[in-house]
Amino acid sequence: MAWTRKILRINLTQGTCSSEALNMEWAAQYLGQRGLASRYLVSEIDPGVDPLSPENKIIYATGPLTGTMASTGGRYSVVTKGPLTGVIACSNSGGFFGAELKFAGWDMIIVEGRSPKPVYLHIENELAELLPADDLWGTTVWATEAALKKRHQDPLLRVSSIGRAGENQVLFAAIVNDLHRAAGRSGVGAVMGSKNLKAIAVRGTRGVGNIADPRAFMAAATAGKKVLAENAVTGQGLPTYGTQVLMNVINEMGALPTRNHRDVEFEGARKISAEAMHEKRATDGRAHLVTNQACFGCTIACGRISRIDETHFSVETKPEYWGASGGLEYEAAWALGSANGVDDLEALQFANLLCNEDGMDPISFGATIGALMELYDLGIVSKEEIGLEAPFGSAEALCKLAEMTARGEGFGKTIGLGSKRLCEKYGKPELSMTVKGQEFPAYDGRALQGMGLAYATSNRGACHLRGYMVSSEVFGIPVKTDPRETAGKAEMLKAFQDATAVVDSSGLCVFTTFAWTMNDIQPQIQAACEGDWSQDSLLQMGERIWNLERDFNLAAGITAKDDTLPPRLLNEPCKTGGSKGMVAEIGKMLPEYYSLRGWTPEGVPTAATRSRLGL
Amino acid sequence: MQKSLHIDPGKCTGCLQCEMACSYEHTGFFNPSRSLIKVFDFHHEGRKVPYTCTQCAEAWCLNACPVEAIKIDAATGAKVVLDAVCVGCKVCTIACPFGTVNYSHETGKVQKCDLCGGDPACADACPTNAITYIDSDWTGLERMRQWAQKTDSAARV
Numbered sequence A: 001m002a003w004t005r006k007i008l009r010i011n012l013t014q015g016t017c018s019s020e021a022l023n024m025e026w027a028a029q030y031l032g033q034r035g036l037a038s039r040y041l042v043s044e045i046d047p048g049v050d051p052l053s054p055e056n057k058i059i060y061a062t063g064p065l066t067g068t069m070a071s072t073g074g075r076y077s078v079v080t081k082g083p084l085t086g087v088i089a090c091s092n093s094g095g096f097f098g099a100e101l102k103f104a105g106w107d108m109i110i111v112e113g114r115s116p117k118p119v120y121l122h123i124e125n126e127l128a129e130l131l132p133a134d135d136l137w138g139t140t141v142w143a144t145e146a147a148l149k150k151r152h153q154d155p156l157l158r159v160s161s162i163g164r165a166g167e168n169q170v171l172f173a174a175i176v177n178d179l180h181r182a183a184g185r186s187g188v189g190a191v192m193g194s195k196n197l198k199a200i201a202v203r204g205t206r207g208v209g210n211i212a213d214p215r216a217f218m219a220a221a222t223a224g225k226k227v228l229a230e231n232a233v234t235g236q237g238l239p240t241y242g243t244q245v246l247m248n249v250i251n252e253m254g255a256l257p258t259r260n261h262r263d264v265e266f267e268g269a270r271k272i273s274a275e276a277m278h279e280k281r282a283t284d285g286r287a288h289l290v291t292n293q294a295c296f297g298c299t300i301a302c303g304r305i306s307r308i309d310e311t312h313f314s315v316e317t318k319p320e321y322w323g324a325s326g327g328l329e330y331e332a333a334w335a336l337g338s339a340n341g342v343d344d345l346e347a348l349q350f351a352n353l354l355c356n357e358d359g360m361d362p363i364s365f366g367a368t369i370g371a372l373m374e375l376y377d378l379g380i381v382s383k384e385e386i387g388l389e390a391p392f393g394s395a396e397a398l399c400k401l402a403e404m405t406a407r408g409e410g411f412g413k414t415i416g417l418g419s420k421r422l423c424e425k426y427g428k429p430e431l432s433m434t435v436k437g438q439e440f441p442a443y444d445g446r447a448l449q450g451m452g453l454a455y456a457t458s459n460r461g462a463c464h465l466r467g468y469m470v471s472s473e474v475f476g477i478p479v480k481t482d483p484r485e486t487a488g489k490a491e492m493l494k495a496f497q498d499a500t501a502v503v504d505s506s507g508l509c510v511f512t513t514f515a516w517t518m519n520d521i522q523p524q525i526q527a528a529c530e531g532d533w534s535q536d537s538l539l540q541m542g543e544r545i546w547n548l549e550r551d552f553n554l555a556a557g558i559t560a561k562d563d564t565l566p567p568r569l570l571n572e573p574c575k576t577g578g579s580k581g582m583v584a585e586i587g588k589m590l591p592e593y594y595s596l597r598g599w600t601p602e603g604v605p606t607a608a609t610r611s612r613l614g615l
Numbered sequence B: 001m002q003k004s005l006h007i008d009p010g011k012c013t014g015c016l017q018c019e020m021a022c023s024y025e026h027t028g029f030f031n032p033s034r035s036l037i038k039v040f041d042f043h044h045e046g047r048k049v050p051y052t053c054t055q056c057a058e059a060w061c062l063n064a065c066p067v068e069a070i071k072i073d074a075a076t077g078a079k080v081v082l083d084a085v086c087v088g089c090k091v092c093t094i095a096c097p098f099g100t101v102n103y104s105h106e107t108g109k110v111q112k113c114d115l116c117g118g119d120p121a122c123a124d125a126c127p128t129n130a131i132t133y134i135d136s137d138w139t140g141l142e143r144m145r146q147w148a149q150k151t152d153s154a155a156r157v
Helices: A023-031 A031-045 A097-103 A143-150 A188-194 A214-230 A232-253 A274-278 A330-336 A344-357 A362-377 A395-408 A420-423 A447-457 A470-475 A489-503 A508-512 A518-528 A535-555 A567-571 A590-597 A607-613 B017-027 B058-063 B091-095 B121-125 B141-151
Strands: A006-011 A016-022 A059-061 A076-081 A087-095 A108-112 A121-125 A127-130 A158-161 A175-177 A182-183 A199-205 A290-291 A303-306 B003-007 B038-042 B047-051 B071-073 B080-081 B102-104 B109-111 B132-135
Touching: A006 A127, A016 A127, A016 A344, A023 A535, A031 A059, A031 A076, A031 A087, A031 A108, A031 A395, A031 A535, A059 A097, A059 A188, A076 A182, A076 A188, A087 A175, A087 A188, A087 A535, A097 A199, A097 A607, A127 A344, A143 A158, A143 A344, A175 A188, A214 A232, A214 A518, A232 A274, A232 A290, A232 A303, A232 A330, A232 A470, A232 A508, A232 A590, A330 A344, A344 A362, A344 A395, A362 A395, A362 A420, A395 B038, A447 A470, A447 A489, A447 A590, A470 A489, A470 A508, A470 B109, A489 A508, A489 A518, A489 A535, A489 A590, A518 A535, A535 A607, B003 B047, B017 B038, B017 B121, B058 B071, B058 B091, B080 B109, B121 B132
Parallel strands: A006 A108, A121 A199
Antiparallel strands: A006 A016, A059 A076, A059 A108, A076 A087, A087 A182, A121 A127, A158 A175, A158 A199, A175 A182, A290 A303, B003 B132, B038 B047, B071 B080, B102 B109
């Protein structure tokens, strides 16, 4: 069973909390988390709805393996219509909140309407109540978490909340749980803010039981952990270096987008890499990195815990930032660093801390700063307008703008609109490095052809976590493909996208797939859940989820012309390195992709495809 | 050989596999709130520290119990709560200097680590060997070995 079979429905307009049975027919078709929450969302909201209106809903969903002993089984997803993109948003977070929600007896929370005043949701097992949050409004994620634990006299409370960025409806605001784990992308935090919902605080003591076949489950989970431990990436690379292990690797391939994608190699990459995080600083003789940290149930433990340099200009008068806290992951280090040309590791960490503290997606924030710095470089935005000088490479500008954006001060309000709206505002939409309004992550779509297609077709805008072609094009997992090659990429991407949708619906972390294949994942799902969860049915489910999301996006106004990349990636060849001369050739791959998906040349699922998938 | 749980916080990542294994072993549920070993996160120091009963030789809990509900398991040395005898008076929870015996309002009894009868589930589940189950007379052996290596000046030449 693994599901608790219960949904908590919160109507903020009416101030009500109610329990309802999980639709098990849908659970059999969509498993949980991403898939199942998406099924609920598309059946309950009009795709044309304004994402920041009371008519939008926001769903916090666990998977059947969330809260179990399966390695990494602690994930939850936040599904809503995204304000940054105007398409379906599905942001996945680790930490401990998801498992706690499950332990309290809930598979998901569906939040609808808008509260007239700031509130937070407090859940203690089957009891759920909306409580006033007037005193929390205007405070950070960190302050909110501390205040709620104190108020409820419960140090074991798990909290998922927004900071000032979400309150101010920064379009890339994140929802942060356990201080520095985030449902980061697409502006899900702004949706929470628009609803006047500050936080969800949960304490669960019921636990997860009702595993369909406990003996088989424990055997499959144990076997899975062994595979992760023995794999070089999940057993050694990720725990030692974190995802930051990628910085030098991607840079050396000429695939590290630099200065708003003007360049593909960053001369300062070494200084902001995993290796640099391990080195002792000249100032205090300590390494930036303190230790690694696991999310709930995770036997990989890729998370970084860092300590900022107390003498750095950003924090020298701010001792509240001196303790160990969530450190730089690859994506954050890239977006806050390479994307802007900033090579000051401590400045990156300061901006990262602010993103955690006030709930912002560091990818979209950093990439938006990259766009601003290009506008500044071209003389389109002035120092007077911004309030400071913002040349590429300025650590001072990065730190100051992070504060201004998190707090909604001055030009920070404009940055909070994201790169697309910023560049449109200044008449240079082509300088926005986005797809469907969402900023690129840390791989250049010209240097890695498969990633280019992945970005163009991702259902939540530019994203590396919908079909991580880097896995094949860089690491050779499951097979090595030439990053310069377009042939065969459409087929591989479809397989990646469908399999990822399965993982995202299970409660497991997608990072397991550096080591795990469906051969490792399927037995864990099958043993935990009643029903037919063969590999074929799981992969078909992944395809069903992909098409469900696509249908929603089409109804929200997306067309095939949105399945593209910015002109810079299509027309301006990479200038240096291994990718020199390359552009993103998605035109060679997209028709084949549509065809493999069973879509029309206009990118619309055919009636036959819908019928085959039971949509 | 009598064995002890040995905890090396430096190796702990805070994944809570131990808490799930413990609760699953004792209750059949994955439920950290029922775990008899707890991992504490000292966030600003970047340290995670698992903590549970050390099975004191002169056990305060055992001596304080007015109904003799805590017995020594001869095979493992564990101080084990006999649920059938425990009356839930909580005196042992006051007596224990370390806080590792606690009352459960769900069962109306106290609960503490019983070493799983000699095969502790927490140690089995720990992915980093932060929790191990080793010879109780030689819990310092690994640290001795490390110092032996460090102080062996001849090896460095």
